[in-house]
Amino acid sequence: MNKASNNDEAITLREFAGRLGDTWKYVKKKWSVILIIAIIGAIAGFAYTFKKTYYTATSSFVLEENSKMGALSQYSGLASLAGINLNSESGLFQGDNILELYKSRTMIEKALLTESEFNGKKQLLIDRYIDFYELRHKWKSKDQIDQIDFKGDPAKFNRTQDSIITDLCDKFNAKVLNVKKLDKKLSIIVVQVTDKDELFAREFNNRLVDMVNNFYVQTKTKKSYQNMVVLQHQADSVRSVLNASIGGVASAADATPNANPQMLTLKVTGQRKQVDVQASSAVYGEVIKNLELAKIALRQDVPLIQIIDKPVLPLSNDHIKKIKGVVLGFFLALFISTSFITLKNLLSPAKLPGQTKRHE
Template identity: 40%
Template sequence: MSSQQNMQELTETSEAISLKEVILQAGVWIKYLFKHWIWMLLAGVVAAAIGVGISTFLKKKYEAELTFILEDANSNPLSSYMGLASQFGFDLGGGASSGLFTGDNIIEFLQSRLIVEKTLLSTVNDGNGGFTLADRYISFTKMNAGWNEDLKKIHFSPGNNRNAFNITQDSILNLIYVDITEKRLKVDKTDPKLNFISVDMVTEDQLFSKVFVERLVDEAISYYVSTKTGRSKINIDRLQSQADSLEEVLNKRTYRAATVQDINLNPAKQVAAVGAEVASRDKMVIQTMYLEVVKNLELSKLTMAQETPIIQIIDKPIYPLKEKKIGPVKAGVIGFFLGAFLLTVVVFIKRIYQQIMA
């Protein structure tokens, strides 16, 4: 029992000594740092001056942000029509949704090479024939400053066929794509639980930032509609052509039926009524076919409307855009504390080195 008490007393004594040593050692370090306060102050002032200088010479950056929402499939306004159509044996879908515009797919889709390149090659009208966003990006970023003369002559003129680009144009376009997606473009959900998507672009060119985010979303929607509803559109065009042809035939049959009917026909000559009967029968057949085609046409239009993504733009960028630049005061304060901290680290390292070598 006494041995246990002795061990406990020794443990408490060693802990007290350890705590005392820590306090004394901390006091030594604080005194050592105070001896170098002038140097730390000087380092902070120099770093603050550097920060102010950098802030002054840095170019302004403009942030354009566009926010849109994807409508939930459960709130599809066509659900009542789909229910009505199902009663007549037509399946217009409406089950679990999947595709480019569902879940997190839209985030990756908006940053895909296909959509970004389509946006970069889109034309901005300026009254002088226009220019592409790709040329605009090369111009304000001066990314061609180190290129040779042959490369500087390469441009992405409006209306150029993307499939006709050579390997050099492909390489330049890829450089722009990588730079934008890695450093400037950000696509994300504003809240993981919501369907609000935010598209954010930060560049040194105010016009480019604004037009890019708007065109990016437009190109994504346009591409999705053209691919998703392509089959439905072909079907609609075919039915529309059939409906137009049948309508023309129906009009002709109607006029023919009216022509062959004779209100003064002698009842004794019943054979003369055969022509009117045949004309009336043809008219009824064509009319039945026409009504069926028109019904299928309208249902196909409903199907295509269902497949088309319903996107509501909530906020669009407007001029003047938000500027992203650290002000001189903020840059000076950050520089001061950073400079003082770095010198403190240097002083600590120097002190530790002296103790080791002593």
């Protein structure tokens, strides 16, 4: 039984090897069909090179935040044994929330409503985008919108203006804007803007990065800054009171230049002013100390944002040269057509090795 089985297997392998030879002969017979398909592929590759080129503007920067643990850091190891994590910080911009901030409607709207110079002419980014894609013509024929203007206060925009900006924000998040971290363990953030308009892609990328980073810094330091402003106002007020008290002491002394030492009542006014000076000086010293501490806290709260790369012209693009498109289209079509004809002939049920024996 084993010898018979080995003989059958040997015959099957010989038949399959012969089948490969027959397939090669069959492929050579079909050379004209394969060549025609390859030529069609070359034409398709050539036509593909005429498609609109998409440009990608890329910015990258490092974001580093200062820890506020201070003296608590020395107890973090002991606290971790008790299941308490003292090193964790929570906030609006922790983790991946900063990435979502880039995709927010507010940030995209602010970037679109900024003005940049294109070919020597100042223009809103949103107007540049609308003109490049001829959206006003589409709106006029479809929605009967003849005139639309985005200058002025965004808070006073009408329903149509808000609707257009919302649609653009959705489109940008879906197709134009890509924000990501190179690695979850790293603090390097990459912002990419892809569009057919090379100048718009670069300007929008720059504006968006500036808008978000400035908003980030202002929000992170808002509480510390407000605290510093209040302390500065208090210091100025106490300083004014102190100056007035010092002036009062001098005025009281001038009012009685040769006072009778026996008349104690003549000294009351000056002594009162002197008490005011001492009290104001103590308060002023404490306020100044707190003000300096507030300034230090403000400097510590400012996050470090260091730009690594900014988009420069010419931007990277997906354009394929005509010769490359023809060659790639030709050989891709050649490979696919040859593989299809080869597999079709090898796997043909009527010609598979051993097929005749099974029928018998």
